[in-house]
Amino acid sequence: MRNPYRSLMRSVGHTQWFSDLGKDLVTIDRAVQKSTRGKVSLVGNGTVPQLLLTVTGRRSGQSHTTPLLYAPDEGSFVVVGSNWGQTAHPQWTYNLIADQRATVTIKGVKTPVLAELAEGALRKRLWALATDSWPAYTTYADRAYSREIRVFSLTPVLLAPGTLMP
Secondary structure (H helix, E strand, O other): OOOHHHHHHHHHOOOHHHHHHHHHHHHHHHHHHHHOOOOOOOOOOOOOOEEEEEEEOOOOOOEEEEEEEOEEEOOEEEEEEOHHHOOOOOHHHHHHHHOOEEEEEEOOEEEEEEEEEOOHHHHHHHHHHHHHHOOHHHHHHHHOOOOOOEEEEEEEOOOOOOOOOO
């Protein structure tokens, strides 16, 4: 059955006003998701799969959590550093490049992951998955001018009980 809310969101996702509003909503959504351990979101709301990505700051060493849309890929998660089409990469992408270890939280379940910055044929394949899930990424890429939007594959790391992430 077709979800009219999902269709509407996928349509307005291309508009500039939605991107402007989205940047502000992410700050509020981050607090809502953190307080509900990722179980409630203002942004995704069932239209596109959403996760919380927790990375370590490359300068501060502190944990930073960002709500992101994702596309599933054979047990991994595809995330896109679109930054709503701004000309600069989002900070979480720099942190993920500096330290590929991160944590994904989906509906309250935390999963350690290792990130891979996709390039070449892998990037092309993952970009297709991401834009199929959220078509507005193509509009954000157009707005980003010469910046190639970063695409990452986040692969879960299976750990033995009591083991720290490598």
